[in-house]
Amino acid sequence: MAKGVLLIVCGPSGVGKTSLCDALLQARPRLDLSVSFTTRPRRGDEVDGESYHFVDDDTFEQMRREDKFAEWAQVHGNYYGTPTAVIEEAWASGRDVLFDIDYQGARQLKQRYPDATAVLVAPPDLETLEQRLRGRNTDSEEVIQQRLKAACHELAQYPLFDFVIENGEFDDAVEVLEAIYVASRHTRQLKMEWVEELLGAGC
Numbered sequence: 015m016a017k018g019v020l021l022i023v024c025g026p027s028g029v030g031k032t033s034l035c036d037a038l039l040q041a042r043p044r045l046d047l048s049v050s051f052t053t054r055p056r057r058g059d060e061v062d063g064e065s066y067h068f069v070d071d072d073t074f075e076q077m078r079r080e081d082k083f084a085e086w087a088q089v090h091g092n093y094y095g096t097p098t099a100v101i102e103e104a105w106a107s108g109r110d111v112l113f114d115i116d117y118q119g120a121r122q123l124k125q126r127y128p129d130a131t132a133v134l135v136a137p138p139d140l141e142t143l144e145q146r147l148r149g150r151n152t153d154s155e156e157v158i159q160q161r162l163k164a165a166c167h168e169l170a171q172y173p174l175f176d177f178v179i180e181n182g183e184f185d186d187a188v189e190v191l192e193a194i195y196v197a198s199r200h201t202r203q204l205k206m207e208w209v210e211e212l213l214g215a216g217c
């Protein structure tokens with residue numbers, strides 16, 4: 015049974031989901047970011063253990079074989095995985111978890127934890143998405159083209175998701191994401207134990 019909120023946030027590269035997640039984490043201290051393992055090379059200012067745990071292919075494969083991941087996937091040619099321990103530790107300490115992962119991971123987490131809340135972040139239009147990808151200045155032209163192609167495929171996965179947020183105006187999108195998180199704290203599934211206690215106490 016779910017013991018805390020599992021909030022999955024997906025969206026095409028460049029849609030701004032990481033900024034949205036950062037804003038939500040700032041606003042909601044009870045929520046922890048799940049730090050994934052990846053075989054992707056570290057970008058400029060990334061710190062190991064903060065945005066990701068950076069590992070080589072052999073280490074990732076060994077963790078996968080040892081069933082250490084709640085989900086894992088190959089994304090843009092690199093492997094990414096969510097450690098199951100993150101969820102267990104969060105629930106043991108009464109905390110909620112935010113996952114900034116791709117749709118393949120969202121599908122696996124929803125299968126494993128059906129009460130998880132899955133949110134798809136979409137751009138207002140594809141031109142805006144392209145501008146944002148170029149504005150990041152982190153990826154080569156080849157990578158940008160690869161990511162634009164992937165974007166339509168990712169958006170087509172929308173039936174997997176409970177909510178869709180259009181990230182046009184950033185502040186509006188943050189407000190919607192925060193509202194979804196707050197509502198997710200009050201689902202019947204999460205409140206069941208508490209209501210049962212009320213009933214057991216004399217109703």
Ligand code: 5GP
Nearest residue numbers: 050086087089094095096114115116118119
């Ligand atoms: P980036 O390398 O640009 O940080 O992330 C590339 C993509 O991989 C993003 O869509 C990101 O959300 C996704 N991603 C990051 N961590 C994980 C993970 O643990 N599992 C899955 N399935 N996707 C992830």
